[in-house]
Amino acid sequence: MIVFFAFISDFDVLLSKYAKNENHRMLITHSIIPSLIIIILGHIIDWPALYISGYGYSIHVLLDTLDWGTNLFYFQKKQIGPKFLISKEEFENISEYLSKYKNPASFFDEKYYNNKICMVIEVLIFILMILSITLLAFPYILLISIYFPFILFHLYRHFNLKKNES
Ligand SMILES: [Zn+2]
DSSP: OOHHHHGGGGGGGGGGSSGGGOGGGGGGGGHHHHHHHHHHHHHHHHHHHHHHHHHHHHHHHHHHHHHHOTTTTSTTTOOSOTTTOOOOHHHHHHHHHHTTTTSSSHHHHHHTTTTTHHHHHHHHHHHHHHHHHHHGGGGGGGGGGGGGHOOOOOOHHHHHHHHHOO
């Protein structure tokens, strides 16, 4: 349940067409609101698995503020965060930058995969995942298998976008 809550919000990508600029991170699911509700509810009914799930959910949303930002406070309808992967100039003229690509998603994909810090963080989080589940929750070690279809999906998408652009 805790692992599931840490990535469930990304399934809102299926609802992108309802989001501002069709950006799923503008949906309420990528704001801090759902995790606050889950954490408060978890504490009220005193169910540790639920409030820890809420913390997992909130860590996801907070991490999403680092690369492109996310609609953290929802009602502002603004992408909040350090947005390390996009400059102010690019953010303000995003449509101009996106139009240089056959598929606008390639802009974000290229930036992410060409960023060495992001790649190092990916590897470090993978190692941390293996270590933490081995040391803290060994009976759940097979949960790691969920990781592989998702990483393969992202890599497949990345190489496809790259091929199409070239
Ligand atoms: Zn996300």
